[in-house]
Amino acid sequence: MSEQNPCAEVEYVVRNVGYPGQIAECKPFGNGHINDTFAVVCRADNGSETRYVLQRINHDIFKNPVQVMNNVVYITEFLREKLSAAGQDPERGTISYLRMPGGGYCFRDAIGSYWRSYRFIEDAVSFDTVQCPEDFYQSAVAFGRFQQLLADFDASHLTETIPDFHNTPVRYERFRHAVRQNACGRAASVQKEIAFVTGRTAFMHTLTDQLEHGELPLRVTHNDTKLNNVLFDKNTRKAICVIDLDTVMPGLSVYDFGDSIRFGATTAAEDEPDLSRVHFDLGLFELYAKGYLDGCGGSLTRTERAMMPEGAKMMTLECGMRFLTDYLEGDHYFKISRPEQNLDRAHTQFKLVADMEACWGEMHRIVEKY
Ligand code: ADP
Ligand code: GN1
Ligand code: MG
8 A cells, every 4th residue: 555645544544444245435525624424335245235435534623633533532422312302313313333443443544544434324415505495494493402412421531632622812823823934925915804714803812702601601612503514314414413513512502603694694604705696594593593492492591692792793704714714824734726716715705794783683582582
């Protein structure tokens, strides 16, 4: 096997993680920005096929993949029990990770990459943009319910897989550092974007201050609540399973709410280059707020509900700042498929922030209704 050839690496892993039967197919899959995902089809002697998701965990980002797997296995086992108790099918409602040779849930290949695998949830789809409002509502209920299911999960079992993940002031410090370093000589060309961020530093402390003062409770949250991290049943089009659990950690409910809004309550894709097509959609904001609160089943405090608009703006601003940071640093964090994609992503997020500011009162009136 050549160490330089990623295909040979994948082939080696597929042959050595202990899948049953013959490997019929293995191809790249999904649109995540972080891990490398493949769909693997295994064929048994009787011809029946079983599909698996195989992922190379991004080791640059997740410094300790074994701890990531401890977290996600703990969480999915907890969810499995809850779903079974509620008379639901845990095989569709959560992820089932495979044990790897050696007994753990991670496989380390010859060049030091970490891999994991889980059963493919059949007849399920995920969406990269909101195609119909009902899907977005469904995803909101799923993330709200996820929050509620984990309400009594003991957070001391969890390792913080990426420290300060949604600590916006810390993210801002890293952004300032990237501007100062100017590693790729790109800072001069993005002065307007840099000014957009620095003009909002006071706002960035809002949620972390409230957490510190005990006004917002620390919960176990998903922290990456994009629409494409929910699977929908192909036939009923109901949201069935929340995936991408690598960043499930202690966090704020408004982070989960807000991250879904920044990705879904918009008229265009996250990387749309034509900003005239990017608008914050207040109707989708309201629909998601309703679905999220329905899913949470009354478990959020009054302050959490009141701070949902702040969560939306914070996650959008923070994500835009992270895309801009990555652009300044040479695109090493988020996967890109074309030059300037991270800059386009930053632009859409800043456009959404500006749109939210323009209807700030309206956003608050909406959440006060519920
Ligand atoms: P990343 O961290 O890179 O975002 P994800 O775990 O979210 O990785 O997986 C990437 C994409 O693969 C998801 O957004 C989803 O579209 C798809 N996907 C992952 N698991 C499944 C599954 N069991 N069934 C169907 N699609 C899946
Ligand atoms: C990444 O892994 P994925 O594609 O679901 C990122 C999120 C960002 C998102 C932006 C671990 O999510 O924090 O909000 O891209 N995940 C990580 O699309 O950094
Ligand atoms: Mg994902």
